[in-house]
Amino acid sequence: MKINTSALVMILYILFLMLPIYWLINMSLKTNQEILNTFSLWPNELTFDNYIVIFTDPSWYGGYLNSITYVVMNTVISLSVALPAAYAFSRYRFMGDKHLFFWLLTNRMAPPAVFALPFFQLYSSVGLFDTHIAVALAHTLFNVPLAVWILEGFMRSVPKEIDETAYIDGYGFFTFFRKIFMPLIASGIGVAAFFCFMFSWVELLLSRTLTSVDAKSIAATMTRTVSASGLDWGVLAAAGVLTIVPGALVIYFVRNHIAKGFALGRV
Amino acid sequence: MSLELANIELKVEGQQHIYQTSLTLENATMNVLLGPTLSGKTTFMRLMAGLDKPSSGRIIWNGEDVTGRRVQNRDIAMVYQQFINYPSLSVYENIASPLRLLNIAEKEIDNEVKNAAELMKLSNFLNRKPLELSGGQQQRCALARALVKGSGLVLLDEPLANLDYKLREELRAEIPKIFARSGSIFVYATTEPEEALLLGGNTATLSKGRITQYGKTPSVYRHPINATTANIFSDPPMNFTRLQKRNGKITLGNGLQLLPTNEMSNLSNGDYIAGFRPNHLELTRSSEQAIEFKATLNITEITGSETYLHMQHEEQSWVGLMHGIHDLKLGEQVSVFLDPSHIYTFGHEGDLVLTAPYSERA
Numbered sequence: 026m027k028i029n030t031s032a033l034v035m036i037l038y039i040l041f042l043m044l045p046i047y048w049l050i051n052m053s054l055k056t057n058q059e060i061l062n063t064f065s066l067w068p069n070e071l072t073f074d075n076y077i078v079i080f081t082d083p084s085w086y087g088g089y090l091n092s093i094t095y096v097v098m099n100t101v102i103s104l105s106v107a108l109p110a111a112y113a114f115s116r117y118r119f120m121g122d123k124h125l126f127f128w129l130l131t132n133r134m135a136p137p138a139v140f141a142l143p144f145f146q147l148y149s150s151v152g153l154f155d156t157h158i159a160v161a162l163a164h165t166l167f168n169v170p171l172a173v174w175i176l177e178g179f180m181r182s183v184p185k186e187i188d189e190t191a192y193i194d195g196y197g198f199f200t201f202f203r204k205i206f207m208p209l210i211a212s213g214i215g216v217a218a219f220f221c222f223m224f225s226w227v228e229l230l231l232s233r234t235l236t237s238v239d240a241k242s243i244a245a246t247m248t249r250t251v252s253a254s255g256l257d258w259g260v261l262a263a264a265g266v267l268t269i270v271p272g273a274l275v276i277y278f279v280r281n282h283i284a285k286g287f288a289l290g291r292v
Numbered sequence: 293m294s295l296e297l298a299n300i301e302l303k304v305e306g307q308q309h310i311y312q313t314s315l316t317l318e319n320a321t322m323n324v325l326l327g328p329t330l331s332g333k334t335t336f337m338r339l340m341a342g343l344d345k346p347s348s349g350r351i352i353w354n355g356e357d358v359t360g361r362r363v364q365n366r367d368i369a370m371v372y373q374q375f376i377n378y379p380s381l382s383v384y385e386n387i388a389s390p391l392r393l394l395n396i397a398e399k400e401i402d403n404e405v406k407n408a409a410e411l412m413k414l415s416n417f418l419n420r421k422p423l424e425l426s427g428g429q430q431q432r433c434a435l436a437r438a439l440v441k442g443s444g445l446v447l448l449d450e451p452l453a454n455l456d457y458k459l460r461e462e463l464r465a466e467i468p469k470i471f472a473r474s475g476s477i478f479v480y481a482t483t484e485p486e487e488a489l490l491l492g493g494n495t496a497t498l499s500k501g502r503i504t505q506y507g508k509t510p511s512v513y514r515h516p517i518n519a520t521t522a523n524i525f526s527d528p529p530m531n532f533t534r535l536q537k538r539n540g541k542i543t544l545g546n547g548l549q550l551l552p553t554n555e556m557s558n559l560s561n562g563d564y565i566a567g568f569r570p571n572h573l574e575l576t577r578s579s580e581q582a583i584e585f586k587a588t589l590n591i592t593e594i595t596g597s598e599t600y601l602h603m604q605h606e607e608q609s610w611v612g613l614m615h616g617i618h619d620l621k622l623g624e625q626v627s628v629f630l631d632p633s634h635i636y637t638f639g640h641e642g643d644l645v646l647t648a649p650y651s652e653r654a
Contacts, residue, residue: 184376186376187378189343190372190376192343193369193370194389194390194393194437194441196364196393205378205380205381208379209379209380
């Protein structure tokens with residue numbers, strides 16, 4: 026029998042990709058006993074107790090709510106700052122515009138850990154520590170440059186004559202921006218929002234450093250589950266599964282824009 | 293209504309884009325800006341529209357100084373060479389958009405849009421998005437939007453340049469119709485002399501940021517005031533050769549004798565440049581006084597009913613436009629004939645000294 030090599034490679038590839046995710050789901054549906062004592066490819070005693078714990082314990086579901094809160098705040102702030110900035114970069118030439126653009130990008134080159142200390146000290150002294158806005162603002166340091174960069178590529182592909190035609194027709198700047206311009210770069214806005222959301226959602230270090238109780242993120246909650254009774258493997262696995270879900274949902278909704286975005290913009 | 297450019301000038305980063313110019317466009321006139329690419333046509337339009345501000349000078353609209361006034365508050369409409377529409381809006385909304393901003397009643401908007409669409413043959417496409425239309429239809433949509441606003445000044449920047457031949461002819465025939473209906477001042481930029489002649493009205497010829505001549509289109513064509521204008525307003529470009537007058541004797545090029553006609557007898561001794569249009573060269577002697585030139589044929593282009601002969605006469609490259617199909621051997625000598633009444637005589641600096649006698653008769 027002739028072996029279809031490409032299909033074989035593909036199957037192996039997907040197998041390797043899916044294995045950790047499968048194992049996580051597998052674990053989340055077992056009891057701690059089974060996880061620790063036996064090796065089983067699927068749950069022998071199927072249980073949803075781990076999920077029930079997360080949905081009933083405020084310290085667990087609170088983590089998700091906190092994360093979602095600052096992620097959404099961050100996405101909104103990043104985009105509303107990046108849109109005018111990207112427009113300026115794409116439409117006007119001003120002194121030092123190229124340097125400024127480069128400098129914005131260099132912000133992304135430093136690891137978040139570098140900024141953990143200054144942010145912690147600053148936010149503590151101005152009373153922002155352990156608030157949602159603190160994490161959201163900290164993340165804009167990384168998301169605004171990326172969003173500006175993505176949006177600028179999209180805006181550049183819109184001819185300047187459209188702006189001028191709109192002004193000649195009598196549109197004011199803001200009406201033009203909202204009614205004519207934004208629909209033209211909708212894919213770009215979608216892609217930028219996606220990247221902001223994802224970065225903010227998976228970022229652990231800053232969110233853990235800048236919060237303690239009231240705004241504790243889910244990632245931080247997960248790293249602090251060691252209790253007197255040891256690690257609660259099953260609940261932790263269930264939390265992991267639930268953490269993947271929002272990202273997967275966002276990707277599902279913007280998947281067409283992403284494909285379009287990667288082709289049109291310059292990501 | 294009138295538009296007056298008073299001593300306007302434009303410098304960008306030390307570079308002179310537009311040299312000091314004054315020009316007045318009268319009410320309900322078609323004005324053609326004719327010039328090669330980079331001659332400043334678009335820059336002039338942008339100044340007229342208020343998209344750019346002149347470095348010095350004033351722009352006066354109906355006696356009112358509008359220099360530096362916001363584009364939104366000016367009474368203008370503009371169509372670009374690229375097909376510029378709002379891609380996210382339907383054709384209907386595209387045409388309606390300038391009216392919506394004027395707070396006009398919905399019924400009236402609907403009426404205006406339908407009329408404009410009718411005129412521009414877009415009635416069947418009102419629900420489509422502009423990018424789902426052909427190039428010609430996209431430009432019609434842009435024209436309809438410019439038309440519907442009823443502006444006093446309509447700027448058309450090479451609106452037909454990106455269209456194929458057939459569509460261009462079709463749309464070109466419609467522009468005078470729109471113009472007649474609107475009663476506005478039209479400014480139309482083009483690189484093609486033929487287009488200027490077909491549109492009529494007034495023509496301003498442009499070269500390197502200067503208006504070289506402005507006047508009624510046929511009169512600019514027949515009486516160019518200098519060699520630059522004559523060259524811009526001739527397609528293919530005008531042919532030139534040296535003309536000398538010594539002791540009443542006139543020679544063309546390197547020693548070809550020319551009998552002085554009445555007009556040329558008044559010419560004082562000196563060196564001149566003789567210019568004539570490609571369509572005045574002939575392959576057969578049609579009049580007694582015609583001069584014969586010997587030239588080397590480089591290329592022939594046959595367009596179907598006409599033949600372009602590209603040839604070298606002494607140190608000058610000439611083009612001859614002949615009726616009919618002529619199958620001539622390349623690289624060989626040909627005899628071409630020119631009636632001396634078709635010669636424009638230019639001075640050394642290119643300014644016109646004697647107009648071609650035929651143009652006076654025409």
